[in-house]
Amino acid sequence: MDFDIEQLxxxxxxxxxxxxxxxxxxxxxxxxxxxxxxxxxxxxxYYEKDNANIHRGAHTLAARATDYFExxxxxxxxxxxxxxxxxxxxxxxxxxxxxxVAATFGRKFIQSGDEILVxxxxxxxxxxxxxxxxxxxxxxxxxxxVLDSGELDMDRLDEVLSxxxxxxxxxxxxxxxxxxxxxxxxxxxxxxxxxxxxLDGAQSTSxxxxxxxxxxCDFLAFSAHKLYGPTGVGVLYGRRELLEIMPPYQGGGExxxxxxxxxxxxxxxxxxxxxxxxxxxxxxxxxxxxxxIDEVGKAAIKKQxxxxxxxxxxxxxxxxxxxxVGTARNRVSVLSFLINRVHPFDVGMMLxxxxxxxxTGHHCTQPLMKRLGLEGTVRASFSxxxxxxxxxxxAESLERIAKRKN
Numbered sequence: 001m002d003f004d005i006e007q008l009x010x011x012x013x014x015x016x017x018x019x020x021x022x023x024x025x026x027x028x029x030x031x032x033x034x035x036x037x038x039x040x041x042x043x044x045x046y047y048e049k050d051n052a053n054i055h056r057g058a059h060t061l062a063a064r065a066t067d068y069f070e071x072x073x074x075x076x077x078x079x080x081x082x083x084x085x086x087x088x089x090x091x092x093x094x095x096x097x098x099x100x101v102a103a104t105f106g107r108k109f110i111q112s113g114d115e116i117l118v119x120x121x122x123x124x125x126x127x128x129x130x131x132x133x134x135x136x137x138x139x140x141x142x143x144x145x146v147l148d149s150g151e152l153d154m155d156r157l158d159e160v161l162s163x164x165x166x167x168x169x170x171x172x173x174x175x176x177x178x179x180x181x182x183x184x185x186x187x188x189x190x191x192x193x194x195x196x197x198x199l200d201g202a203q204s205t206s207x208x209x210x211x212x213x214x215x216x217c218d219f220l221a222f223s224a225h226k227l228y229g230p231t232g233v234g235v236l237y238g239r240r241e242l243l244e245i246m247p248p249y250q251g252g253g254e255x256x257x258x259x260x261x262x263x264x265x266x267x268x269x270x271x272x273x274x275x276x277x278x279x280x281x282x283x284x285x286x287x288x289x290x291x292x293i294d295e296v297g298k299a300a301i302k303k304q305x306x307x308x309x310x311x312x313x314x315x316x317x318x319x320x321x322x323x324x325v326g327t328a329r330n331r332v333s334v335l336s337f338l339i340n341r342v343h344p345f346d347v348g349m350m351l352x353x354x355x356x357x358x359x360t361g362h363h364c365t366q367p368l369m370k371r372l373g374l375e376g377t378v379r380a381s382f383s384x385x386x387x388x389x390x391x392x393x394x395a396e397s398l399e400r401i402a403k404r405k406n
Contacts, residue, residue, distance in 0.1 A: 002297065002299075002303065003300060005304075005385070008296070008384065008385055009385050009387075011036040011037050011038070011292075012035070012036055012037070013037060014026070014035070015034060018355065019352070019355040019357070020352065020353050021355070022356075023355055024355050024357065025356040025390040025393050025394065026357045026386075027356065027357060027380040027382065027386065027394060028358055028359050028381060029206075029226075029333075029381045029382060029383035029386075030203060030226075030334050030363075030379060030381035031359050032225045032226060032231065033206065033225070033226055033227065033228050033383050034228070034385070035228055035289070036228055036288070036289070036292045038288040038291070038292060039230065039285050039286075039288045041288075042284060042287070042288040043230060043281050043285040046065070046068070046280070046284050046285070047281060050065045050068065050284075051065070052064075052065045053277055053280070054066040054277075054278070055254060056253075056254075065280055068284045068287070069278075069280055069284055071287055072286050072287040072290075073085045073090070073270070075287050075290045075291070076088045076290070079205075079290050079293075080201075080205070080211065080212050080220060080235075081210075081211035081212055081213050081214065082212055082237055083213065083240070084240065085270075086240065086243075086268070086269050086270055087237055087239065087240055087243065087269070087270070088270060089235070089236040089237075089238065089243075089269075089270045089273045089274060090233065090234070090235065090270075090279070090283055091233075091234040091236055092232055092233070092234055093223040093224075093231075093232070093233070094200060094201075094202040094222055094223045095125040095234070097222070097234050097235065098125055098126055098129050098169070098198065099125075099129045100273065101198055101219055101221075101238075102129035102130060102132070103129075103249055104246040104247050104248070104249050104273075105196070105219075105242065106130075106133045106137075106167070107136075107247070108245075108246060108247055109166060109167075110133060110134075110137045110139050111137060111139070111166075112137060112138035112139065113138065113139070113140075113164065114140070114165075115139060115140045115141075115142050115162065115164040115165045115166065116130045116134060116140070116141050116142070116165070116169065117141075117143070117144065117160055117161055117165050117167070117168045117169070117170075117190070117195070118130060118141065118142075118143055118169050118170060119143065119144040119146070119152055119170045119181065120143050120144060120145055120146035120152070120367060120368055120371055121150075121152065121170075121174040121176070121177070121181065121365070121368055122200070122367070122368075123171060123175055123202070123363075123365060124365070124366070125200075126170075126200045127141075127367065130167075140164075142160045142161075142165070143160065143367075144156065144170070145371075146371050148372075149327045149329075150174065150177040150179050150325070150326030150327065150328045150372075151179055151328045151329070152179075152182070157185075157186065157189060161190065161193060161195070162193060163193050163194065165195040166194075166195055167195055167196050167197075167198065168186060168187075168190040168195050168196070168197045168198070169197070169198040169199075169200070170183065170186055170198075170200065171199075171200040171202075171203070172200060172204035172208075172210070173201075173203035173207060173331075173332050174203070174365075174368075175202065175203050175334070175364070175365070176334075176336060176362075176369075176377070177325065177326030177328065177331070177334065177368075178203075178309075178326065178328070178331035178333065178334030178335070178336070178381075179326060179331055180330040180331055183199060183215060183217070184215065184216075187199075187215060187217055188216075191216070196218040196219070196242070197217050197219070198217070198218065198221065199215065199219070199220045199221070200221055200222075201220045201221060202221070202222050202223055202226055203226065203332065204332075205222040205226070206226045206227050206383075207302060207305060207333065208302070208332070209298050212237055218239050218242060219237060219238050219239075219242075220236070220237040221234065221235070221236055221237075222234065223235075224282070224286040224289060227286075227290070227293065228289040228292055228293065229285065229286040229288075229289035229290075230281075230285050230286060230289075231282070232282050233279055233282045233286050236273070243269045243270070243272075243273070244269060246273075248272050248273065248275070249273050250275040250276070251275060253275065253277075254267065254271050254274055254275055254276065254277075255267050255271055255273065255274060255275040296384060300384075301384045305332065305333035305383065305384060306333065308333055308382040308386055308387075309332075309333040309334075309335065309382060311388050311391055312335050312380065312382065312391045312394075313335065315391055315392065315395045316335070316391075316394070316398065319339075319395060319398050319399050319402055321340035321341070321342075321402040322337060322339060322340075322398065322402070323340060325337055325338060325374065325377045333383070334379060334380075334381045334382075335381070335382075336363075336377040336378065336379045337377060337378055337379075337380075338374075338377060339378070339398060339401055340402070342401060342402070343375075344360040344361065344375070344376045344377055344378045345360050345361070345376075347360065347378045347398075347401060348360035348378060350397070350401050351394070351397055354393070354397045356393060356394055356397055358380050359378075359379040359381070360376060360378050360379070361376040362375070363376070363377070363379060380394060
């Protein structure tokens, strides 16, 4: 291990509490990660010292808040390897970022008879916006199939991708199974037929090194709250040449240059897509989350998470009645499973009684669950602050549950 785990855990106040009379074991990191002390202090510090609207004020508080807000934009640019800070748009989250592309790029460039390609691993937020767009435009939604292993059937990609495909929108890493998709191959083949590519990076940005220049994607969407940052903050990266020709997403303050009843001229990017007062305090606090990742190091984080996943697979596989769901060769620290003859929701409730937080259900991936013939799964997802002893507690609780039902 490249860091002191106890020292690192001490930076996360929420971890040091009891739930139902037991020390908390938090294993729901794919839903949201916990926040280090520096993020919490940055958020309260903004409201205590710097609370003011940004970009439009001449006074000191407004200037400070604007500077801090734009520092976060530059930090995000560096974090994902974007060419310039203007290619970074702040949204409410991954969901809004995807909807923004659907409502702007989609409405302008998708026509009747065109096709949009997604995968069978998608979160609902990367399915429903495209269904709505297809219904509006008379376009067709196509799907890259999923194998029993939880991996994409890449042999079928050429069947569903064609010159009719105008946009490919795929998840980089599955939130339900942890599968890492071969997005480099998908992007290259999509570009070869003239399609643009959006990557849902909600899970990948917290586990993998993501460089938009190297990936050559056209759009990337992700959320701060899965990166040790606050909720209510998302990012849309887009190539400048695309953002400049896309219409605005919403109308209002900040996204304009000049307004007249005869017509309006729009602001430059990124402000053209950031109408109204943004989530200033949380964006500023997000900078500290990115700083935390830099301090620990992406490589060290990945090494710890991979270690935890391997240990969890080995430890839980010893349990009679343990059924893993998703066995992809390339995956992040997400482990979906079932306990034989026990409903996933019941497993989750019994684990909660032992102070262990996991996620149960379909994980907003109902088409994937239908493909696998399941109602849902239990999902344990690990972050850098988790430990082997916490996995041991999970295993011991699951052993008791399994014995009770088998």
